[in-house]
Amino acid sequence: MPDLTPDVLVFGFIWYIAFLFSTTCHEAAHALVAKMGGDETAAQGGQVSLNPVPHMRREPWGMVVIPIISFLFMGRMFGWASAPYDPLWERRHPRRSGWMALAGPAANFSLMLLAVACLHVGDAAGWFHPNPLTGHRDFAATTLLIFFSLNLLLGTFNLLPVAPLDGSTVILLFMSEKTAQRYLDWLRANSLAMAGLLVGILVFRYIYDPINTFVARLLLPGNI
Numbered sequence: 001m002p003d004l005t006p007d008v009l010v011f012g013f014i015w016y017i018a019f020l021f022s023t024t025c026h027e028a029a030h031a032l033v034a035k036m037g038g039d040e041t042a043a044q045g046g047q048v049s050l051n052p053v054p055h056m057r058r059e060p061w062g063m064v065v066i067p068i069i070s071f072l073f074m075g076r077m078f079g080w081a082s083a084p085y086d087p088l089w090e091r092r093h094p095r096r097s098g099w100m101a102l103a104g105p106a107a108n109f110s111l112m113l114l115a116v117a118c119l120h121v122g123d124a125a126g127w128f129h130p131n132p133l134t135g136h137r138d139f140a141a142t143t144l145l146i147f148f149s150l151n152l153l154l155g156t157f158n159l160l161p162v163a164p165l166d167g168s169t170v171i172l173l174f175m176s177e178k179t180a181q182r183y184l185d186w187l188r189a190n191s192l193a194m195a196g197l198l199v200g201i202l203v204f205r206y207i208y209d210p211i212n213t214f215v216a217r218l219l220l221p222g223n224i
Helices: 006-036 052-058 060-074 087-092 094-125 139-158 167-174 177-189 193-219
Strands: none
Touching (some): 006 139, 052 060
């Protein structure tokens, strides 16, 4: 268990709020695009909303219990959420399902870019004031950087083309109707979720650091 100093607890609180908001936006985007495409399943569960409560009710372990426990015992925050959908709707409209899947990562990348914009504005305006003794970033800069890194991670990880991640459905957008139907028949007929998740985690460990470094150098202000 990490040393739970006041600074660590504050850092964990910021991470959890960022995780809760970012995950809620991700799932709300799924639900909204599904509703626009004709699937009311998630909307009927109240998930077309930036209120985290309906999402927490659906996944209390993934959105509340596991993130807090993982941070307290490992110093890192893990969690998950989900939005329900109608499998028959997906079967009838594979391209709409692909757009629904893409909406979640798109929401995360939008939040990431919003954090980048705020960091550039704050840096140019001189709003950020590091601690003169420790050199640590102030609360505002730290919060924005957490939103940047967390949403880059969520968006990138979920685009991996393995079940149950969003990328396994996003690829429907690049298939013909007939190919998409065959792909869905295969994907939903196999219990690939656990194996796909393990493969995704293993692959992500090797590709994320270079992606994070490249994007940070490309987008973040030099003084942050």
